[in-house]
Structures are given as structure tokens and as C-alpha cells.
Amino acid sequence: MTDVLLRGGRPWGHEAPADILVRDGRIDRVAPGIDAPAAATYDIAGQLVLPGLVEAHCHLDKTLYGGPWIPHSADDTLAGRIGNDLGRRAELGVPSVERISALLGRMSAYGTTHVRTHTDIDPEVGLRGVEAVGEAAAGSPLDVRQVAFPQHGVLSNPGTAELLEEALKSGVEAIGGIDPAGGDRDPVRHLDLIFGLAERYGTHLDIHLHDGGSLGGWELELITERTKALGLGGRVAVSHAYALGELDAAAQDRLVRGFAEAGVALVTGAVYSYPIPPVKKARAAGVTVACGHDGIRDLWGPYGSGDMLERAMHLAYRSTFRRDEDIELALEAATYGGARVLGIDAYGLDPGHRADLVVVPVGGAAEAVVVHPARTLVMKDGSVLHN
Amino acid sequence: MTDVLLRGGRPWGHEAPADILVRDGRIDRVAPGIDAPAAATYDIAGQLVLPGLVEAHCHLDKTLYGGPWIPHSADDTLAGRIGNDLGRRAELGVPSVERISALLGRMSAYGTTHVRTHTDIDPEVGLRGVEAVGEAAAGSPLDVRQVAFPQHGVLSNPGTAELLEEALKSGVEAIGGIDPAGGDRDPVRHLDLIFGLAERYGTHLDIHLHDGGSLGGWELELITERTKALGLGGRVAVSHAYALGELDAAAQDRLVRGFAEAGVALVTGAVYSYPIPPVKKARAAGVTVACGHDGIRDLWGPYGSGDMLERAMHLAYRSTFRRDEDIELALEAATYGGARVLGIDAYGLDPGHRADLVVVPVGGAAEAVVVHPARTLVMKDGSVLHN
Numbered sequence: 001m002t003d004v005l006l007r008g009g010r011p012w013g014h015e016a017p018a019d020i021l022v023r024d025g026r027i028d029r030v031a032p033g034i035d036a037p038a039a040a041t042y043d044i045a046g047q048l049v050l051p052g053l054v055e056a057h058c059h060l061d062k063t064l065y066g067g068p069w070i071p072h073s074a075d076d077t078l079a080g081r082i083g084n085d086l087g088r089r090a091e092l093g094v095p096s097v098e099r100i101s102a103l104l105g106r107m108s109a110y111g112t113t114h115v116r117t118h119t120d121i122d123p124e125v126g127l128r129g130v131e132a133v134g135e136a137a138a139g140s141p142l143d144v145r146q147v148a149f150p151q152h153g154v155l156s157n158p159g160t161a162e163l164l165e166e167a168l169k170s171g172v173e174a175i176g177g178i179d180p181a182g183g184d185r186d187p188v189r190h191l192d193l194i195f196g197l198a199e200r201y202g203t204h205l206d207i208h209l210h211d212g213g214s215l216g217g218w219e220l221e222l223i224t225e226r227t228k229a230l231g232l233g234g235r236v237a238v239s240h241a242y243a244l245g246e247l248d249a250a251a252q253d254r255l256v257r258g259f260a261e262a263g264v265a266l267v268t269g270a271v272y273s274y275p276i277p278p279v280k281k282a283r284a285a286g287v288t289v290a291c292g293h294d295g296i297r298d299l300w301g302p303y304g305s306g307d308m309l310e311r312a313m314h315l316a317y318r319s320t321f322r323r324d325e326d327i328e329l330a331l332e333a334a335t336y337g338g339a340r341v342l343g344i345d346a347y348g349l350d351p352g353h354r355a356d357l358v359v360v361p362v363g364g365a366a367e368a369v370v371v372h373p374a375r376t377l378v379m380k381d382g383s384v385l386h387n
Numbered sequence: 388m389t390d391v392l393l394r395g396g397r398p399w400g401h402e403a404p405a406d407i408l409v410r411d412g413r414i415d416r417v418a419p420g421i422d423a424p425a426a427a428t429y430d431i432a433g434q435l436v437l438p439g440l441v442e443a444h445c446h447l448d449k450t451l452y453g454g455p456w457i458p459h460s461a462d463d464t465l466a467g468r469i470g471n472d473l474g475r476r477a478e479l480g481v482p483s484v485e486r487i488s489a490l491l492g493r494m495s496a497y498g499t500t501h502v503r504t505h506t507d508i509d510p511e512v513g514l515r516g517v518e519a520v521g522e523a524a525a526g527s528p529l530d531v532r533q534v535a536f537p538q539h540g541v542l543s544n545p546g547t548a549e550l551l552e553e554a555l556k557s558g559v560e561a562i563g564g565i566d567p568a569g570g571d572r573d574p575v576r577h578l579d580l581i582f583g584l585a586e587r588y589g590t591h592l593d594i595h596l597h598d599g600g601s602l603g604g605w606e607l608e609l610i611t612e613r614t615k616a617l618g619l620g621g622r623v624a625v626s627h628a629y630a631l632g633e634l635d636a637a638a639q640d641r642l643v644r645g646f647a648e649a650g651v652a653l654v655t656g657a658v659y660s661y662p663i664p665p666v667k668k669a670r671a672a673g674v675t676v677a678c679g680h681d682g683i684r685d686l687w688g689p690y691g692s693g694d695m696l697e698r699a700m701h702l703a704y705r706s707t708f709r710r711d712e713d714i715e716l717a718l719e720a721a722t723y724g725g726a727r728v729l730g731i732d733a734y735g736l737d738p739g740h741r742a743d744l745v746v747v748p749v750g751g752a753a754e755a756v757v758v759h760p761a762r763t764l765v766m767k768d769g770s771v772l773h774n
Contacts, residue, residue, distance in 0.1 A: 069749070069754045071710065071711040071753065072709040072710045074709070076709075272704060272705065272707045273704075273706070273707055276660070277399055302709060302714075302753065302754075302757050303700075305758075316659075318659065318660045320660055322461070323459045323460070323461075324458040324459065324691060327689075362456070363455075364456060365398075365456065366456070366689065368687075370690055
């Protein structure tokens with residue numbers, strides 16, 4: 001008997017309060033007044049129950065989380081931040097299994113159950129980041145999936161393409177890309193290379209796109225065309241996509257229609273003051289939108305808590321979402337949207353779904369985002385991680 | 388004997404850890420190893436000590452804080468929000484002494500010791516907001532200062548000017564204004580009226596300016612000119628000043644030079660996705676910058692916690708401040724900058740200053756902003772409010 005009964009909660013999206021019976025790591029029943037013996041019963045009357053939060057874009061390998069405060073030491077340019085990152089990571093012991101483990105522990109206390117993390121791959125660090133994240137993930141109950149990420153370019157950084165392929169051979173779940181035009185200077189070869197790897201290894205693809213304005217918009221077209229031509233719909237995501245937030249409404253409309261047709265998803269964290277993709281418009285067009293922190297306490301910047309409800313607040317706030325149904329779009333990005341991007345099966349709050357649950361002491365979903373209070377209970381695969 | 392001794396903290400801006408001896412509501416001594424009898428001693432070894440946080444722009448009279456979650460019910464237009472506010476405040480019992488008191492209680496737990504709040508004045512609500520805030524403030528240890536605020540226009544809302552003057556006669560500390568051009572349609576008469584009242588009653592002046600671009604920029608010039616001509620430097624602030632965040636660098640440079648010469652301060656909360664004044668540039672020019680939440684859980688929007696360290700995080704984050712010394716500019720806005728705008732005397736962390744203190748369990752100021760953890764101790768006028 002390992003059944004767990006959560007009594008009296010309000011499962012998000014269900015019309016009425018209901019008990020949730022968990023058996024063998026799955027949700028067995030969701031109904032009011034379940035009368036079943038259980039090894040453990042938790043009274044969560046009136047509290048919101050969400051499916052496990054999904055961190056769809058972070059950089060675990062870079063984190064300094066859990067260590068002493070490290071003052072940011074780069075200048076205000078992108079080149080400065082790149083140089084700072086490359087120059088100081090060895091000095092600070094990055095990547096660090098200890099730091100990554102500390103952050104994963106914090107994330108789980110906040111109710112995150114699934115993580116997609118972009119791990120640096122370059123000739124200097126090799127696959128050490130992939131190994132460190134893998135080691136930390138092996139010691140964590142969370143479902144951690146890595147993107148082999150060419151932070152410092154693919155074409156412009158010889159040896160990287162081979163390492164990306166090596167990472168995929170070693171079992172990394174996705175291949176990354178970054179600014180094919182503005183960064184790597186040859187968008188066609190860059191995209192052909194990473195789409196080719198995604199196709200060959202049957203992996204997901206998640207491309208960092210900071211390039212703005214019409215250049216970034218054009219790259220989004222290239223990505224959409226390739227996704228469609230190769231039939232990779234549902235496996236391709238664009239992270240950040242600042243351009244989409246900058247373009248006019250007509251261009252946004254055209255691009256999101258293309259994403260919806262091709263099956264290209266968007267991942268955003270509403271970071272700093274950078275432009276945010278139009279979440280409401282994208283969702284209305286049927287585009288999957290996911291959410292993630294980007295860096296958390298690392299050489300790129302000191303911010304980030306690991307709390308996906310707080311991150312959803314940033315997304316809702318920066319999107320100027322005030323009404324409950326709008327704010328819930330941000331929560332959807334931090335849950336169901338992320339689950340679709342990562343390809344998590346049996347995700348949700350109905351019988352048969354994995355018992356990945358988080359209980360929040362509020363009455364509703366918008367309030368959970370705005371207030372993001374400490375979690376009452378976190379469950380992964382039916383095991384209570386925090387209570 | 389009512390002396391209080393804080394032992395081993397790190398007073399912000401002091402070079403070394405020091406004990407702080409508090410006597411008769413003032414800081415008596417700041418030095419290492421103070422050997423003095425005290426009625427109470429608190430060991431705060433290694434923790435950061437800040438002067439009391441200053442909330443320089445909020446709307447206490449509108450708050451629904453502490454009550455049940457009220458879903459936002461306005462459409463996405465400014466007119467919709469104004470109509471929603473006017474239409475629903477009576478139904479929801481706004482202004483409410485109980486709600487205002489609940490929010491003041493929360494603010495004090497976060498270490499806020501001084502508050503400037505813009506209280507709606509219009510023919511419908513009359514001075515009921517001023518009275519409600521006054522009553523809640525009388526029951527709170529916090530120093531609460533009101534701005535008589537013509538939310539719904541002065542010239543365009545007959546009867547408001549007379550009520551503003553009545554509020555000033557009743558002892559309200561400042562006169563407000565709002566979008567003299569874009570809102571009230573006659574910037575010269577609007578500004579002449581409110582500057583005239585400020586001069587006549589010897590009060591502060593704090594003008595909401597949402598008008599953007601070159602229109603808002605021109606209004607900033609009008610405000611600067613009047614401040615200089617009337618010798619009101621140090622008593623005039625512009626809140627929001629979105630235009631300043633939108634204009635090009637040359638226009639920003641010219642305007643902030645004018646503010647510095649005339650003694651016009653800026654107040655910003657980095658709200659939603661609205662433009663933020665260039666904080667670093669303004670401070671470099673010698674302009675006082677303060678920080679505040681704007682609305683907290685009200686009919687204008689559901690966000691806001693009352694935590695000024697969290698609000699400083701928003702300001703630093705949206706300003707893309709990553710280095711400690713930049714992040715500290717946001718903390719300065721939430722402390723010393725606010726104190727200058729409100730005209731608080733004897734504010735700071737040296738002997739003779741009021742013992743308005745907040746202790747944060749972190750090692751430094753930038754970390755306090757980024758992490759904004761629960762406060763260890765809050766003191767107002769030498770009395771420990773939270774510990």
C-alpha cells in the first residue's frame with residue numbers, strides 16, 4: 001500500500017474541488033469524497049493543485065547557485081559577457097555538480113518537476129558540462145533534459161559541430177543553435193547543420209534567437225520553412241525570439257501563423273527589459289508557448305530564483321496581463337506549454353497522468369502567479385518531495 | 388533604560404561591520420565592539436543593515452490588500468481601467484481603512500518605514516480617501532504622507548481643484564497632478580494651478596506623467612521651467628515619466644541636466660512593460676531618483692506585494708543592471724532617494740539619525756535586492772516592529 005490521498009484541493013482546470021488518489025506513481029482517481037485506504041493522506045482543502053511546473057529554458061551548467069555571492073564582473077556589452085563567462089568559469093569551478101545539485105534542490109522545493117537546460121558545448125569545455133549536469137540530474141528526482149548548446153557559435157568556433165554530434169550520441173535529448181545570422185554569420189549553413197543533426201538523431205531542436213527586428217524575423221521564417229520541409233513539427237522551439245516582440249502586428253500575425261502550421265514552439269522568460277513574444281496572440285493562433293528562467297545566478301547575471309511561479313509572474317507582468325484568464329496564459333506556459341515543448345507524456349491532472357503535482361496555498365491560478373507563495377506540497381512520480 | 392543594541396551587523400555604506408546602539412529613537416553610536424548596557428541586544432552578525440525602506444509612490448486608498456482575490460475586470464484600455472475603478476470602488480468598499488491598515492502592516496514587515504501615497508480626490512469620492520488613509524496611518528507606526536491626487540483630471544473634472552485645496556488645508560503633505568496635456572488637455576493651466584497651490588501652501592508637488600514621447604518630453608520641460616522660476620527645487624517630483632525612457636540619448640541628457648539644475652526628482656516603479664527613466668544617467672547628473680510600487684492589489688491591477696526590496700529588484704532588473712554598483716542604484720532609490728523626495732530629515736545610518744532600520748540576512752546590498760529574503764528585524768523610531 002503506497003497510495004497517497006490529497007483531500008479537498010482544487011485541481012487547476014477542474015470545475016469543482018476534488019480529492020486526488022495517487023497509486024503507483026500515477027493519478028488513479030480525481031473525484032470528490034474518495035473513500036479509499038491510503039498510506040498517507042494530506043488535507044489540502046481549498047488549495048490549488050497544479051501539475052508539476054516545467055522549467056523549459058535554463059542553463060544549469062553555468063550556475064553559481066548555493067555558493068557565496070559573486071559580484072557580476074562583465075561590462076555592459078554582449079562581447080563583455082561572453083569574455084567574462086569564458087574567462088572566469090574555470091576560476092569559479094563552473095560547471096559544478098555541487099552548484100547544479102543545489103539549484104535542482106531549490107527548483108524541486110518550488111514544485112518544478114521537469115527541466116530543459118541548455119548546456120554549453122565548445123572546444124574548451126568539451127562535454128564536461130553535459131557530464132556535470134548528467135551527474136547532478138542522476139542524483140535528483142527531477143526529470144532533467146539537456147540541449148547541446150553551442151553558446152559560442154558553431155561555424156565560427158571550429159570543433160563545436162563535432163562535439164555537438166558527440167553529445168547527441170551520448171544521449172543528450174536536444175540540439176541547440178544560436179543567432180544563426182547575427183552570431184554565427186551564416187544562417188543557412190548553421191540551420192542546415194543543426195536541423196540535419198536533429199533529423200539524423202531523432203532529437204528535439206531549440207534555437208536561441210536574440211537577433212532582433214527584420215533580421216530575426218527573417219531567421220524565424222527560415223526556421224519555420226525547415227521545420228515544415230523536414231516534418232519536424234512539435235520538436236522545434238525558438239527561445240527568446242526577441243524579434244517577434246519588436247515587429248509590427250502584421251508581421252507578428254504572419255509569423256505566428258507559420259509557427260502554428262509548421263509546429264514551431266516559442267520559449268520565453270521575459271528577461272530583463274528585452275522584448276517578449278506576443279504570448280496571447282501566439283496562443284490564439286495555436287502556437288505552443290513555454291517559459292523558463294534563462295540564466296540563474298551565473299556569470300551572465302545575478303538574478304533568478306528557480307521559482308517557475310515567480311517566472312510566470314514576470315511573463316504575465318511584462319505582458320501587461322491583468323485579467324485572470326490572461327495571467328493564466330503565463331501559468332499555462334510554465335506547465336502544459338513546457339510539457340509540450342519537452343515532449344512529456346501523461347502530463348496533467350486526470351487519471352492516468354503521472355503524479356507530478358504541486359499544491360499552492362491560494363484559491364486560484366492567477367493568484368498563484370501573482371503571489372507565488374511557498375508551496376504546500378510537491379510530488380514527483382507519486383513521491384512527496386516537499387511538504 | 389530603553390537602549391537597543393544591534394550587534395555585528397554590516398551597516399550599508401560603512402566600511403566594516405559595526406554594532407549600532409539605539410537610544411531615545413535615534414542612532415547613538417555606530418562602532419565595533421560597543422560595550423554598553425542595553426534593554427535588548429540582537430545578534431545580527433554578518434547581516435546587512437539598511438535605513439528604513441521608503442515607498443515613494445503608491446495608492447493606499449485604492450488597495451484591496453488582505454481581502455479575497457478580486458479578478459481584474461477592466462478591458463485593456465486606460466479608459467476601461469478608469470471606468471472600472473470609478474464603477475466598482477463603491478461596490479468593493481474602497482477606500483477601506485481595514486484594507487489600508489492590512490497593507491501598511493505588510494509593508495512594515497518588509498521594512499518600509501516611510502510611505503508617500505497618492506490619494507484620489509474627485510467630486511464623487513471627495514476627501515473620503517484622505518480621511519481613510521489618515522485613519523489607517525494614525526493606527527500605524529509608519530510615517531505616511533499623502534499626495535492630494537486628481538486621478539480623474541483637474542480642469543476636466545469640475546470641482547476637483549477646490550477639493551485639492553481643501554485637502555491641502557486639512558494638512559495633506561503634497562499636491563499631485565496627472566498628464567497635464569494628454570489627460571487634462573491644457574498643460575499650462577493645469578501646471579499653473581498645481582504649482583500655484585504648492586507654492587501657496589508650502590507643500591511638495593508630485594506629478595504623474597504617463598504622456599510619452601515628445602509630448603511628455605515637452606511637459607517635462609514645462610515642469611522644469613516652473614520649478615526653477617518658483618524656486619521649488621527639492622520639492623518637485625515627476626512620477627513614472629515614461630517619456631524620459633522613450634526619448635533618445637541626447638534628449639534624455641538635456642532633460643536630466645534640467646532636472647538637476649532645477650531640483651526636479653524622478654519617481655519610478657518599473658511597472659509592467661512601461662518605459663523606465665534612465666536611472667544611471669539621472670543619478671550621474673545628480674538627479675534624485677526614488678522608487679515605489681504604484682498600485683498594489685487594486686482595481687487597476689492585481690500585482691504588488693508591498694516589499695520595497697522586491698520593487699527595487701524590478702527596477703534593477705528592468706534597467707538591466709547586473710553589476711553590484713548598478714543594482715545598488717535601485718536600492719538607493721528605495722532608501723536615500725525616497726527619503727530626499729519625501730523630505731525626511733535625519734535619515735541614514737550614522738549617529739543622530741532616526742533609528743529607522745531594517746536588517747536583511749544577506750552579506751551585501753546587491754544581494755538584498757536580487758534575493759529580497761524575509762527581513763530579520765525592522766525598527767521604527769527605535770522600536771522593534773518585527774523580529
